[in-house]
Amino acid sequence: MVKMSDVAKRANVSTATVSRVLSKEGYVSEETRNKVLEAIDILGYTPNRLASNFRKSSSHTVLAIIPDITNPFFSEVVKGLEKVAAERGYHVLLGDTGNSLHVERDLMELVREQVADGVILATARVTNEEIEKLGRGLPIVVACEYFDGISIPTVSIDNVVAAREATQYLIDCGHRRIAFISGRFNIVLNRDRIRGYRQALEYNGLHVHEGLIQEGDWTMESGMNAMSRILAMDQLPTAVFAASDEMAVGALKSLKAKGLRVPDDMSVMGFDDISLSEMVEPELSTVQQPKRELGELAIRMLLNIIEGKKLERTQVILSHRLVIRGSTAPPRSAHEGGR
Amino acid sequence: MVKMSDVAKRANVSTATVSRVLSKEGYVSEETRNKVLEAIDILGYTPNRLASNFRKSSSHTVLAIIPDITNPFFSEVVKGLEKVAAERGYHVLLGDTGNSLHVERDLMELVREQVADGVILATARVTNEEIEKLGRGLPIVVACEYFDGISIPTVSIDNVVAAREATQYLIDCGHRRIAFISGRFNIVLNRDRIRGYRQALEYNGLHVHEGLIQEGDWTMESGMNAMSRILAMDQLPTAVFAASDEMAVGALKSLKAKGLRVPDDMSVMGFDDISLSEMVEPELSTVQQPKRELGELAIRMLLNIIEGKKLERTQVILSHRLVIRGSTAPPRSAHEGGR
DNA sequence: CTGTTAGCGCTTTCAC
DNA sequence: GTGAAAGCGCTAACAG
Numbered sequence: 001m002v003k004m005s006d007v008a009k010r011a012n013v014s015t016a017t018v019s020r021v022l023s024k025e026g027y028v029s030e031e032t033r034n035k036v037l038e039a040i041d042i043l044g045y046t047p048n049r050l051a052s053n054f055r056k057s058s059s060h061t062v063l064a065i066i067p068d069i070t071n072p073f074f075s076e077v078v079k080g081l082e083k084v085a086a087e088r089g090y091h092v093l094l095g096d097t098g099n100s101l102h103v104e105r106d107l108m109e110l111v112r113e114q115v116a117d118g119v120i121l122a123t124a125r126v127t128n129e130e131i132e133k134l135g136r137g138l139p140i141v142v143a144c145e146y147f148d149g150i151s152i153p154t155v156s157i158d159n160v161v162a163a164r165e166a167t168q169y170l171i172d173c174g175h176r177r178i179a180f181i182s183g184r185f186n187i188v189l190n191r192d193r194i195r196g197y198r199q200a201l202e203y204n205g206l207h208v209h210e211g212l213i214q215e216g217d218w219t220m221e222s223g224m225n226a227m228s229r230i231l232a233m234d235q236l237p238t239a240v241f242a243a244s245d246e247m248a249v250g251a252l253k254s255l256k257a258k259g260l261r262v263p264d265d266m267s268v269m270g271f272d273d274i275s276l277s278e279m280v281e282p283e284l285s286t287v288q289q290p291k292r293e294l295g296e297l298a299i300r301m302l303l304n305i306i307e308g309k310k311l312e313r314t315q316v317i318l319s320h321r322l323v324i325r326g327s328t329a330p331p332r333s334a335h336e337g338g339r
Numbered sequence: 340m341v342k343m344s345d346v347a348k349r350a351n352v353s354t355a356t357v358s359r360v361l362s363k364e365g366y367v368s369e370e371t372r373n374k375v376l377e378a379i380d381i382l383g384y385t386p387n388r389l390a391s392n393f394r395k396s397s398s399h400t401v402l403a404i405i406p407d408i409t410n411p412f413f414s415e416v417v418k419g420l421e422k423v424a425a426e427r428g429y430h431v432l433l434g435d436t437g438n439s440l441h442v443e444r445d446l447m448e449l450v451r452e453q454v455a456d457g458v459i460l461a462t463a464r465v466t467n468e469e470i471e472k473l474g475r476g477l478p479i480v481v482a483c484e485y486f487d488g489i490s491i492p493t494v495s496i497d498n499v500v501a502a503r504e505a506t507q508y509l510i511d512c513g514h515r516r517i518a519f520i521s522g523r524f525n526i527v528l529n530r531d532r533i534r535g536y537r538q539a540l541e542y543n544g545l546h547v548h549e550g551l552i553q554e555g556d557w558t559m560e561s562g563m564n565a566m567s568r569i570l571a572m573d574q575l576p577t578a579v580f581a582a583s584d585e586m587a588v589g590a591l592k593s594l595k596a597k598g599l600r601v602p603d604d605m606s607v608m609g610f611d612d613i614s615l616s617e618m619v620e621p622e623l624s625t626v627q628q629p630k631r632e633l634g635e636l637a638i639r640m641l642l643n644i645i646e647g648k649k650l651e652r653t654q655v656i657l658s659h660r661l662v663i664r665g666s667t668a669p670p671r672s673a674h675e676g677g678r
Numbered sequence: 679c680t681g682t683t684a685g686c687g688c689t690t691t692c693a694c
Numbered sequence: 695g696t697g698a699a700a701g702c703g704c705t706a707a708c709a710g
Contacts, residue, residue, distance in 0.1 A: 390703035
């Protein structure tokens with residue numbers, strides 16, 4: 001492996017000079033620069049970034065900790081991360097926790113070990129306090145999730161408001177009995193969505209039936225199962241709001257299997273607006289999150305922290321948007337003139 | 340930042356000893372080990388992996404070059420990569436090329452720069468010869484795609500046979516006029532699928548109508564458009580085989596929009612068996628690829644190369660499987676007793 | 679079993 | 695503008 005000193009020797013300069021032309025910092029005369037460049041070319045020199053990183057004690061790498069890369073929501077976020085990381089000369093190390101708290105904690109270590117300069121934490125399993133503790137000193141930004149009164153930078157949508165609006169939309173359609181298919185109860189982001197759902201019902205003077213809130217785990221299968229449980233009740237809702245599009249699609253399938261029609265017999269609302277929602281029939285009404293932007297902004301903030309720039313804002317809320325497609329409509333009873 | 344020499348001092352030993360207890364290599368007496376461990380604990384020492392990597396000139400990182408992390412097929416493959424990488428103490432650097440040949444070439448540089456110890460190249464845009472050249476010397480394995488007579492290790496299914504079988508299945512159903520929605524023509528993996536399609540037709544003495552082969556770009560939209568083009572022809576096929584599930588779903592949508600029923604009016608076959616294929620209605624018949632395993636095996640091979648172990652086999656073909664679901668059936672003319 | 683020592687390849691003062 | 699030299703924190707011979 002040819003190294004800098006080889007280039008220096010060949011060009012009759014010192015390694016300091018070679019380093020200077022490579023880093024484009026400090027003055028080097030046009031003439032020397034050309035000599036060096038030529039030597040590099042002839043010898044086919046490639047700088048050893050490992051050595052450079054070590055010396056500068058910066059890996060130019062950020063770690064993306066995500067629960068599951070297979071989840072289309074997160075792959076969109078990661079795509080955003082990757083894009084601006086590349087633009088700014090950073091690399092992204094992928095840490096897929098498989099939803100394990102343990103793995104999440106382990107991965108954080110990598111920053112202390114200097115393997116990464118900072119962390120993007122998407123949907124934290126660790127607690128508020130733990131993040132604060134872990135984050136002390138190391139560059140970190142939490143993406144997709146908002147923590148109240150936390151000192152760690154955060155980028156997300158307002159899940160409470162988004163869920164409230166979606167629920168309100170169903171209420172405005174005339175639905176009075178609305179089920180909620182939830183993600184895991186222990187996830188903050190999901191609890192926010194439940195809260196929004198409750199708020200909308202309460203605001204409209206509707207009773208919150210605990211039995212209508214069924215827990216899933218974001219997957220389609222769990223959505224199917226949750227819907228089946230709901231369909232087994234003796235008083236059926238006329239609409240169901242799922243905390244993820246996959247679960248909403250599961251609900252769709254379960255409904256079809258039981259011979260119920262969407263939206264005629266039951267309205268279905270999803271969350272996230274992943275591409276899947278336009279691929280099913282009927283297309284899913286859902287809450288659109290700016291996935292790519294979430295990732296882009298999160299990493300911009302992180303890189304700014306790493307590079308010592310001050311952030312103007314440490315908690316950023318991006319805007320969501322209700323997307324109404326074919327899976328929601330007024331309840332049949334409303335069509336028929338009430339009951 | 341507390342370093343190894345601090346620990347050494349505190350434990351009254353040399354850094355060599357500390358290094359030994361950390362690496363678990365070489366003999367250290369139980370007593371000294373405990374002293375060291377205690378010192379580490381008290382001081383809150385974390386080894387600097389950047390320094391260690393530099394010294395050992397190994398980053399313990401592999402680079403995954405993929406065209407698009409947002410594509411569910413690749414995210415599954417990456418999931419597999421990540422899993423065994425983590426098991427074996429490696430990290431995976433994500434390189435999303437966005438289908439750009441240029442970016443693909445640039446990323447390869449990272450290995451020469453020692454940022455990564457090796458590369459997994461999923462669906463190469465670069466040519467056969469270029470891979471050979473680039474790969475000379477650096478650990479690399481090509482995943483998902485098979486190159487004839489290449490010296491670089493490869494893990495994939497047999498796309499030719501898989502496509503042939505899928506086409507044969509449609510023929511066996513009674514279809515005689517079968518369209519093919521292709522991915523980009525310049526991609527090897529896709530050309531293999533076209534070849535399989537042609538082989539099946541020819542083997543059964545059916546004419547290959549060039550107009551029935553329409554190019555898409557793997558996305559749902561491109562599948563819709565390709566299907567629309569096919570539907571504009573004056574003699575319609577009775578079945579369509581798409582080179583990806585997303586494109587097949589696009590075909591489904593286009594068909595529905597035109598009021599045609601699947602599989603009654605037209606059979607649709609996909610490729611990949613991503614989860615989407617079970618989410619649409621009717622569920623998609625498709626060719627299942629062992630995505631996760633593809634990733635797992637590819638990285639196993641790569642790590643073996645990196646660690647200097649010999650590979651038993653350098654070109655591995657994993658098995659695919661035809662999955663028949665609701666989107667394929669005999670053509671209506673067959674139902675009605677021929678025409 | 680443990681310590682001494684010599685770097686890994688690069689960057690960065692500090693002189694000149 | 696350029697060079698000399700001192701390490702960054704760790705590992706790995708090599709002695710002992």
